[in-house]
Amino acid sequence: MDNYSHLHQDCIPKLEMNVDDRIQDIHKSRWIGYPAAQDAMHKMEGLLCHPRVSRMPNMLLVGATNNGKTEIVKRFCQLHLPDESFDTENLITPTMYFEAPPTPSEADFYTHILCKLYERVPASSIAAKRERTMSVLKRIELKVMIIDELHNILAGSSTKQQHFLNMIKYLSNQLQVSIVGCGTSDLLRAVSVDPQIQNRFPPTIIPRWKYNKSFRQLLSTFESVIPLKSRSSLHSPELSKKILAITEGSIGEISTLLNTAASYSLRNGREFIDLESIQKCGYIGPGMRMRENVNAL
Known part of the structure; x- marks a missing residue:
């Protein structure tokens, strides 16, 4: 034998x-659950279990290109799929994965969220897209929002970077969700322009x-x-x-x-x-x- x-x-x-x-x-x-990946997964599980409060805990997942960040967060989402016991119109979706737009555009990000959820995208103002996005995310009872490639915000001006970071704070506060931002080491530089974001998003490093x-x-x-x-x-x-x-x-x-x-x-x-x-x-x-x-x- x-x-x-x-x-x-x-x-x-x-x-x-x-x-x-x-x-x-x-x-x-x-999927290979090596220690750094398991540590990141454990921290995200903590975010998912955290009660909704006015200031939700968040985190950054930082590592070199092609060093497993996306695989970790997608694995986390796969372990927490929508609850199919509810009707299809109101699926409870605890986690969702999104990718930051190539440049820091609030309107583009709302459009991406609504398209991924097969929702109508208002053709009017950013405010209309924001209102629609907030309504949909509240309806599905989102708990953890994952934003990959968040270092992309560096592709915009300092004003646009700040606007995008303000949007992230707004989503976290208004929806009472935890946000996981993923990116390369440039992400640490990107968030350093906003002390509030820096304090509310402690980094977890995936080392080489x-x-x-x-x-x-x-x-x-x-x-x-x-x-x-x-x-x-x-x-x-x-x-x-x-x-x-x-x-x-x-x-x-x-x-x-x-x-x-x-x-x-x-x-x-x-x-x-x-x-x-x-x-x-x-x-x-x-x-x-x-x-x-x-x-x-």
């Missing part, structure tokens, strides 16, 4: 799939990975959910140091590299990831991509 002790039990049946289907499965989105026990455990977890029949020992010093160096410690890059290397191995009749798979799979790390882009200019 084959020994697949390196795999999670839910992954073992996937070994019966053909190569093409396994490769397709490898590239599907997956470093070479330590937690990183090697992360690689072992990845190995357990990638359907390859043979053990790769991704946590070994040789492979783990190489993976960290190429990806620069970004979990999104780590996932992309391992998925690409696993696919390369399967296409070449192999059932494990080794140094050759990592070097020849065609993955290009963020540092190399940046240098190539600069050289192309």
